[in-house]
Amino acid sequence: MTQMDTESPAVARGTSDPVIEMRGISIAFGGVPALDDVDLRLFPGEVHALMGENGAGKSTMIKALTGVYSIDSGTVVLDGEEQQFSSPAASQAAGISTVYQEINLVPNLTVAENMLLGREPRRRGGIDFKAMNRQAAASLERLGISVDPASELGSHPIAVQQLVAIARGVDVDARVLILDEPTSSLDADEVEMLFSVMRTLRDHGVAIVFVSHFLDQVFEISDRMTVLRNGRLVGEVLTEETTQLEVVRMMIGHELAALERLESASGAGVDRSARPVLKALGLGRKGSLEATDLDVYEGEVVGIAGLLGSGRTELARLLFGADTADHGSLQVEDDRSHLRSPRHAIQRKLAFSSENRRxxxxxxxxxxxxxxxxxxxxxxxxxxxxxxxxxxxxxxxxxxxxxxxxxxxxxxxxxxxxxxxxxxxxxxxxxxxPQVLILDEPTRGIDIGAKAQIQQLVADLAQQGVAVVFISAELEEVLRLSDRVVVMRDREKVAERLNDDLTVADVLEIIAGSARQEEPSDA
Amino acid sequence: MTTADPLAPAVAGSAWDRLRGFAPPSRFLPVITTFALLVGMFGAGAVRYPGFSDPQVVLNLFIDNSFLIVLAVGMTFVILTGGIDLSVGSVVALSTVVAARTMEAGWPPLVSCVLVILIGCTLGLLMGLAIHYFDVQPFIATLAGLFFARGLCFLLAGRPLPIHNKSFSGFAEASISLPGGYYTTWAVVIALLIVAVAAFVLHRTLVGRTVYAIGGNETSALLMGLPVARVKVGVYVVSGLCSALAGLLFSLYMLSGYSLHAVGMELDAIAAVVIGGTLLTGGRGFVVGSVLGVLVLGTIQTFISFDGTLSSWWTKIAIGVLLLAFVVVQRLVVRRQP
Known part of the structure; x- marks a missing residue:
């Protein structure tokens, strides 16, 4: 797809007038600014990536453009004319369509109805379903999507539904198409399918706003980027003139340094000769975890690695008494009595942050x-x-x-x-x-800046003497933070290693597993 | 497909193969189930009781339940959006009382009817507005409507009011002769017309498709730019209108207005809609299903009257069992979907 730049009608990219120009947009919720003086220019025939961490203001920006939120100050100029979109319907009528991350279609209607309802063809006072299916089929074909328009939408996989949503979006004679995280639930082939649809549309002169967490995808498809941070504009750059590192730096600012500094923070001075603050002996529960031993010492970070469903979360829940163990014992300091409930655990200075934040x-x-x-x-x-x-x-x-x-x-x-x-x-x-802090996936789904802060916090807490059990699917993170790593597989602890020169590859090998590695651990 | 089987004898009759291979879309399954149930019940009745197989029995089913059919049509609109309307029984009673009272005062029947319809629509509109704009639970808003309308009945007439108006009772008693010596009434014709109009609206108009879209996912429907507010309020107006029309048909049937008419009829209507295969969560179901649901309820009653030895409370027990069975079946159907 290297020739696309020369083929696209937007060779005059950047020199033609923007179809949309948002200037000095500010929005505040209850006095807290969400957007502060942000500009955005969209040129026809161009994929424009809106970049930023969670909470940087991307969604707010999109909702300002589509009329979901009203703007406190600033102007939206469409084709040289100032506009005030009071509702999503108004912005749609002006040729701006949005496809949200969660698909906003109706699963119990057909594909064609989902695409054309609101402007359905009519005949003799009623909806003309034949014409509707024909029209839907034509626009699906134009985008290279093969779906039966008369089939029920809910019967198709999410990716197809996403494409149908896009087909509906561009069918409204869209001049601006906003795609908010469209690839988050798609696999590689489906992403390719989406990108080819996007390229087709771009070549027809549609201005596309693309929001995605995947840097590789952004760099593959976009022509221009606007980067936001904390509700402020950091800058607008052309994709071919920048690098991923540069963009990440723009997105997170100074905070990247924290992530790098962390490497050296962990690992120092854990005294394992003292009594462990938390000692699990043969702790287990039928159908969820085999008997597991685990000692956690003061000021130590114990990382738990393993695949989803390997028993990491189950272990955490048993340690905290969120599930009751049916065999084994758990000793907190020198108290051996069973943990009956989280309340009980809290009283013994245990803390547990669940993976299921919501x-x-x-x-x-x-x-x-x-x-x-x-x-x-x-x-x-x-x-x-x-x-x-x-x-x-x-x-x-x-x-x-x-x-x-x-x-x-x-x-x-x-x-x-x-x-x-x-x-x-x-x-x-x-x-x-707490004396013992159990963190299950504390950094999942949050942006890199907050992630670095949380990792730093965990390291600091350990220095202050808190025992931390740290669970994460990201092995790099586990290895960076932990003094000791416990590896789980098939609801069982399969290894326990001191984190001296352990590498991701080592841990992966244990997780991937073979009989050879199931020997008693050497910790 | 069956034709792909090379070992199948070519002479085996492709018609049968096609029939066997025919799989109706899953959304029709509940209606087909209800229809099969109805046919099965009739078969059993015909075997067991002499005279049950007479076509007039079927026609009587419609005659005795015309008002319930209309009520179920309105209820279908509401339930398809994921709502519920508990007020319909009371509105039926109110309609009979208003009709009887105004005709007693010498109003021409047509004017009475218009007033009744206006009252029904207004009550529906008020409930719809409360539900949409004040986010009141449909259950609560229409429960309020139930009490309000029932109370209003007693205010207007504490005792049964017979309807003596000549043209009204003449219309009620007029029968339409059908070939073969069978007959039906105008009420049935009106009810079936309403069913036809409702089916057209639901399946062939934007309003109707929006009803389904709201039941599928209201937020999405809104973001798709469909007229959600109007339609969501509108279904309660439709239900109010249908209740008023059902009330008029009920007046024709009983030739009286009484504040204790149609007590609990909203529950019959809901039962009919559910037995007809409409999902209480909205988005799935057909008016035709609701009509079949009413006929199933009617058939149970016919059974009991033909038997003569059964207590009429068996009707309620049978409805209870059927209702539970259908809701369980619906749960299973929904659970099978991804």
């Missing part, structure tokens, strides 16, 4: 402060409310310490980005001053 972590309709204080309140019991002054002090302290944004204790949890939600959850447990 269902088992945050309570979306409560404020940041309420979410943060839940665990402390649970430990104190409902009879002893937390004094207001203490609440304020704690919340303010942790918002500052963890750099939570927005720094507003009364912000609703649902309005925080994933990374910031995760920080609040961490704060929730840190407030209880």
């Amino acid at each position: 269902a088992e972590g945050v309570i979306e309709d409560l404020t940041l402060a309420d979410n943060m204080l839940l665990a402390l309140q649970a430990r104190r019991g409902w009879m002893r409310p937390i004094p207001a002054a203490m609440r304020t002090r704690l919340v303010r302290q942790y918002i500052e310490a963890l750099d939570i944004r927005p720094p507003d204790p009364n912000a609703l949890m649902r309005n925080l980005s994933g990374g910031n939600q995760q920080k609040v959850l961490l704060a929730r447990w840190l407030i209880t001053e």
Whole structure:
């Protein structure tokens, strides 16, 4: 596809007038700015990538353009005329269509209906289904998508539904097509299919906004990029004039340095001669985890590696008493009694942050402060409310310490980005001053800046003497942080290694597994 | 496909092969199940009771349930969007009372009918507005409507009001002769017309497809630029309209207005819609299914009247069992989907 630049009608790229120009856009939610003086230019026949971390303002920007949010200040100029889109319908009528990450189609109607409803062909006062299917088939074919238009949408895989959504989008004579994370649920072939559709459209002069977390894809398909950070414009660059490293640097700013510095932070001075703070002996539960031994010492980070379903999460839940063990024992300090419930575990200074942030972590309709204080309140019991002054002090302290944004204790949890939600959850447990902190996938689905901060925090906590059990699917992360690595496979602990010069390849080999490696561990 | 089998004898009759290979789209399955159930019940009745197989029995089924058919049509609109309308029974009663009261006062029947229809639509509109714009649960909004309309009945008439209007009762008693000595009533014709119009609206118009789209995914429907607000309020107006029409048909059937008419009829209507294969979560189902559902309920009653020894409460027990069976079957169907 190297010749595409010369073939595309947009050879005059950058010299023609932009179809859309957004200037000085600012939007604030409840006084907290989400966008601050951001510009965006879209040229016809061009794929424009909107780049930024979670919470940088990409979605807000898109919603400003499509009329979902109203703009506090700034102008949107379409074809040289200033516009005010008051609703998604208004922006659609102006030729801007959006395909969201979660597919906004109706599964119980047919493919053709999903594409054409709202402007369906009619005959004798009713919908002309034959003409509708014909029209849908024609536009599907033009985009090279082979689907039966009369079939029910819900019967197709997600990727096909995504393509149908795009077909609907461009069928409205779109001049601007916005694709918000369209590739997140597609495999490589399907991504290729999508890209060829995108190239076809671009060559027809459509301006495409492409939002994706996948840098490789962005560099493959885009012509121009606008980078946002913390609701501000960092810059607009041409893809061919920049590099991935450069763009990442623009996206995360100074924070990349933190990630690099971390390498040296871990590994120092764990005293394993003392009594372990957490000692599991033959801990297991029928159907979820085989008998497992695990010692965790003060000031140590124990990484748990393994594939999804290998028993990592099950182990974490048993350690915390979220599931009850049916054999083995768990000793916290010198207390041997069984953990009956998470409440019980919290009282013994254990803390557990679940991998399922949404269902088992945050309570979306409560404020940041309420979410943060839940665990402390649970430990104190409902009879002893937390004094207001203490609440304020704690919340303010942790918002500052963890750099939570927005720094507003009364912000609703649902309005925080994933990374910031995760920080609040961490704060929730840190407030209880745990001896043992169990973190299940604390960095999943959050942006690289927040990730670096959380990793740094884990390293710092270990230095302060907290024992940390760190679970992650990302082996690099586990190896970077851990003093010791436990590898799980098939609901069983298969190895335990000191993290001296362990490499990702070593761990992968253990995970991939063979009888040879199932010998007793050497830790 | 069956034709791909090279070992199949060529003479085996391709018609049979086609029949055997015919797999109806899964969305029709619940309706087909209901139809099969209806046919099965009739077969059993015909074997067991002499006279059950008389076509007039079928015609009577329609005559005795014309109002319920209309009610079920309105309910289908609402349930397809994922809502529910509990007020319909009370609105039926209110309609009979208003019709009887106004005709007693000397109003011409047509004017009475228009007033009844206006009241039904207005009540539906108010409930729809509350549901859409104030985000009131449909269950609660229409429960309020149920109490309101029932209370209004008692306010207007505490005792049964017979309808003496000549042209109204004349229309009620008029029968349409069919070939073979069978007959039916105008109420049935009206009910079937309403079914036809409803089916056309649901399947051939944007409004109808939007009803399905809302039941499938309301947010998506909104983002697709479909007229969600209008349609969502509209289905309650349709249900109110159908309740008013059903109330008029019920007045024709009973020739009286009474505040205790149609107590619990909303539940019969919901049962008919569910037995007819419409998903309570919305987005799936057909008006024809609801008509079949009404006929199933009617057939159970016919069974009991033909038997003569069974208590009429067996109707309720049979409806209860059927309803549970259908909801379980629906869950299974939904669960099979990815």
